[in-house]
Amino acid sequence: MPTPYNPTDFVVQPFAPDRQQLRIALVTETYPPEINGVAMTLGRMVDGLLRRGHAIQLVRPRQHALDVPAEQRSFEEVLATGVPIPNYGGLKFGLPAKARLARLWQHKRPDLVHVVTEGPLGWSAIGAARKLRLPVTSDFHTNFHSYSRHYGFSWLKAPIASYLRKFHNRTQATLVPTRALAHELGGAGYENLAVVSRGVDTAQFNPGRRSRELRAAWGIMDTDTPADTLVALYVGRLAPEKNLPLVLDAYAAIRAAHPDTRLVFVGDGPLRGSLEASCPKAIFAGMRSGVDLAAHYASADLFLFPSLTETFGNVTTEALASGLGVVAYRYAAAADLIVDGDNGRHAPPGDAAAFIAAAADLAGDREQLRRVRAAAPASVAQLDWEIIHDSFARTLCGIVASHERQHYDNREFLVVPD
DSSP states (O other): OOOOOOTTTTOOOOSOOSOSOOEEEEEOSOOTTSOSHHHHHHHHHHHHHHHTTOEEEEEEEOOSTTOOOOTTSSSEEEEEOEEEOTTSTTOEEEOOOHHHHHHHHHHSOOSEEEEOSOSHHHHHHHHHHHHTTOOEEEEOOBOHHHHGGGGTOGGGHHHHHHHHHHHHHTSSEEEESOHHHHHHHHHTTOOSEEEOOOOOOTTTSSGGGOOHHHHHHTTOOOOSSTTSOOEEEEESOOSGGGOTHHHHHHHHHHHHHOTTOEEEEEOOOTTHHHHHHHOTTSEEEEOOOHHHHHHHHHTOSEEEEOOSOBSSOHHHHHHHHTTOEEEEESSHHHHHHOOBTTTBEEEOTTOHHHHHHHHHHHHHOHHHHHHHHHHTGGGGTTOOHHHHHHHHHHHHHHHHHHHHHHHOTTOOOOOOOO
């Protein structure tokens, strides 16, 4: 089995936290009910912080004209002006709001500002926090510089990478989800990196969610024999940065030896139409969530995930917890969690031929597939969300304590020039 995460690798915490409850201002472009990896992860992190007694102020863009702060939420929301992100399903990024945030935080001072996304709103939040001498931290959630070549502006890759490095280095700590990413970013000039992993809800995602009724809806009649029809699954955004042509290539290789294999896509996005045209026999289930999503995972057999733009890849842990035979590049979460041939299969990053061969080999060897699937759930059992929440809260408390001891011996809160 892979070595379990030490979620505080790379964290320098010279002082024990003075306080266990914080007032935290969280700045983000996305939050539930929006469905994407960042939103869902952040939603869980906020719930974990609230259960531990921390107070949350969520700063986010207004996503549509009727968007108002949710009264039923147990935290404060502040809505900023939002502008649509091109080609990204209605999601908006926030416009700069440094002066407004500085006034807000001077009047109602948080203990820490945590910036989740790297848009103009996040940049201005860092500026406001620094002006008020507030400790500020950030998350590295998305490889935007890697996305550039998939959206026709590869010439911006270097400027975007430079911007992201400068953005995060203005904070006192940048939280990343894997040791591999911390090493990669450290080599690219990022400073003050802290590893806080992401969790998986094993009560929701587990092999017990397998549904004969769902498989029957996919046209499969199981017989409880090793020769039952295989289902290959992809879950995620149907978008260029996910490298989806490789899913089709791997599926074609599997079908060459096993013609009855089915392919199911869960998710939506700009490539759905072209994928449906390229693979009309595939099943497109659209967006799914909750127990319904868990059933879609557990009712498949193989999970094909060829993305090379993830910072973590929550779907990898969800597929492992669901007992699937995961095939992925040795990258992001898969690099830390999968031992090739033990609890899944992986290929060297970017080696499409090796990815296809691993998928075809696993599909063709039913005993290997049975063994891998049996080992998969135990390999992510250590990623219980409560452990991750404890690590996240402990990290933030330590940063606040260190900042206060360094800057606020007299506890005077000053507004300083930029």
